Amino acid sequence: MSTTKTQPEQGELPEDTGAFAWLRALGPRGRRAFGGAFGGYALDSYDFFTLPLSMVAIAAYFSLDSGQTGLLTTVTLVVSAIGGALAGILADRIGRVRALMITVITYALFTVLCGFAPNYETLLVFRALQGLGFGGEWAVGAILVAEYATAKHRGRTLGAIQSAWAAGWALAVIVYTLVFQFLDADTAWRVMFWTGALPALLVVYVRRNVTDAPEAAERRRTSRDRGSFTAIFRKDLARTTVFAVLLSTGVQGGYYTLATWVPTYLKSERGLTVVGTGGYLAFLISGAFIGYLTGGYLTDVLGRKKNIALFAVLSAGCILAYTNIPSGADGLLLVLGFPLGFCMSAIFSGFGSFLAELYPTAVRGTGQGFTYNTGRAVGAFFPTLVGFLAGSWGVGGALVFGAVGYGLAVVALLGLPETRGRELV
Numbered sequence: 001m002s003t004t005k006t007q008p009e010q011g012e013l014p015e016d017t018g019a020f021a022w023l024r025a026l027g028p029r030g031r032r033a034f035g036g037a038f039g040g041y042a043l044d045s046y047d048f049f050t051l052p053l054s055m056v057a058i059a060a061y062f063s064l065d066s067g068q069t070g071l072l073t074t075v076t077l078v079v080s081a082i083g084g085a086l087a088g089i090l091a092d093r094i095g096r097v098r099a100l101m102i103t104v105i106t107y108a109l110f111t112v113l114c115g116f117a118p119n120y121e122t123l124l125v126f127r128a129l130q131g132l133g134f135g136g137e138w139a140v141g142a143i144l145v146a147e148y149a150t151a152k153h154r155g156r157t158l159g160a161i162q163s164a165w166a167a168g169w170a171l172a173v174i175v176y177t178l179v180f181q182f183l184d185a186d187t188a189w190r191v192m193f194w195t196g197a198l199p200a201l202l203v204v205y206v207r208r209n210v211t212d213a214p215e216a217a218e219r220r221r222t223s224r225d226r227g228s229f230t231a232i233f234r235k236d237l238a239r240t241t242v243f244a245v246l247l248s249t250g251v252q253g254g255y256y257t258l259a260t261w262v263p264t265y266l267k268s269e270r271g272l273t274v275v276g277t278g279g280y281l282a283f284l285i286s287g288a289f290i291g292y293l294t295g296g297y298l299t300d301v302l303g304r305k306k307n308i309a310l311f312a313v314l315s316a317g318c319i320l321a322y323t324n325i326p327s328g329a330d331g332l333l334l335v336l337g338f339p340l341g342f343c344m345s346a347i348f349s350g351f352g353s354f355l356a357e358l359y360p361t362a363v364r365g366t367g368q369g370f371t372y373n374t375g376r377a378v379g380a381f382f383p384t385l386v387g388f389l390a391g392s393w394g395v396g397g398a399l400v401f402g403a404v405g406y407g408l409a410v411v412a413l414l415g416l417p418e419t420r421g422r423e424l425v
Contacts, residue, residue, distance in 0.1 A: 022153035022160070029211060030148030034157070036097075036202070036210040037141030038164045040104050043199040044137045045168025047111040050196055051076070051127065053176040054189035061186055062120040070384040072127055077256060077380030079128040080135025081373040085229070087136025088369020092220060092228075092362065096144040096212045099365070103140060104199045104206070106133025111196030115189075135376065139369040142352035147213035147361075149353075151421050152300070155307075158352030159296015166289035166345060173281050216361050216424065223362030231363045232370060240358050241371060243415035247308070248375020250412060251351075253382040253405030254315060255344055287341030294342070295349030303420045304354040305413050311347035312410050316403035318343050323400055347409075357419035364424075379405060 026034055051058075051072060059069045083103070090099040110130035117123035142158055149157040175195055180188045232241045291311075299307040318340040351372065359367035382405060 042168035049172035079131035081377030083132035083135030084373025091365030103136035115193030147216035155299035156296035159349035163292035244371035246412035250409030253379030257402035283337035287338035288345035291342035291345035295346030299350035
């Protein structure tokens with residue numbers, strides 16, 4: 001005969017099972033770290049989407065073909081691999097918070113400079129340098145919060161951090177809609193980049209209020225092999241590193257294909273206006289926001305691997321459905337934008353916790369920064385390939401190539417362990 005415990009024993013606090021138990025479990029310092037990482041990632045997203053949203057105007061201004069416009073995104077993501085790897089090393093050597101501030105300042109500065117570019121070549125260079133900061137912010141911020149989070153709540157906590165991407169994306173769409181409504185296109189795309197100065201305000205908050213998790217910081221300081229590329233390729237970690245790169249490549253190849261080309265697809269092949277495109281993207285982004293939160297919850301319930309596999313399959317299916325909607329069925333296009341955004345975002349919710357749990361504290365920054373951003377760099381060639389294929393296949397047809405990335409992600413999971421419940425310190 002078994003009994004069920006329904007009341008806490010004397011002196012024992014009842015278990016917190018509320019909707020925001022994960023946030024309360026962080027404690028005061030952890031919540032301040034959460035605020036800094038959430039804001040940094042939201043503004044990282046905002047600065048990234050200034051390019052895809054302005055791509056049609058930029059292409060017209062500099063007389064670019066689809067391959068050249070796709071290269072602007074690719075070079076950002078390729079250089080982000082370098083930025084992410086360097087930021088990971090910095091996070092292991094000088095601390096998570098200091099590295100976070102460096103990444104935010106970097107991506108804000110070069111986003112603003114993009115708005116002053118006199119020609120395509122200069123814009124390409126500034127956008128590449130923006131990638132240095134863009135690549136490092138997520139990895140550093142995710143590790144900072146992961147080391148405060150409990151094993152029980154880590155998935156949904158990092159899922160909430162991921163939802164900041166949708167918040168920044170939404171803000172970019174709102175600003176884009178207003179700017180392109182009231183300014184001519186040749187000026188509007190520059191103004192979009194100039195608004196990328198917003199993250200500078202966040203640095204002030206982080207510097208004053210955020211600190212590294214004490215136990216993790218102490219373990220990092222006392223380790224002999226912190227911040228080392230050779231460490232993540234040593235015998236006990238090499239397999240993990242290789243398969244984590246493949247996983248990241250597949251997921252981000254699929255994602256950035258959509259993020260880069262959907263606005264152009266809606267305009268060039270669906271004939272939507274600026275306001276119409278913003279309305280359709282609103283469904284996509286709202287689905288993304290809910291997807292991040294739902295995926296964060298499911299990664300704690302189902303496990304890291306099952307959550308990623310589930311949404312990889314669903315994301316590939318959504319791409320095929322979204323790009324095969326009959327001409328004129330714009331209402332259906334609107335409705336399917338929600339599940340598309342939901343699935344391709346929910347898959348990311350487990351990344352912050354999964355990659356952090358795959359590596360020991362001393363090289364966690366290096367491991368997460370390298371694998372996530374190397375995958376981003378290789379996956380970055382997907383948008384460029386779509387750009388070149390668009391000439392013969394059309395943008396909609398070429399977007400189907402993104403489904404290949406999600407297939408690669410499922411295969412990569414076979415080489416990685418399940419880490420749900422793993423303690424970090």
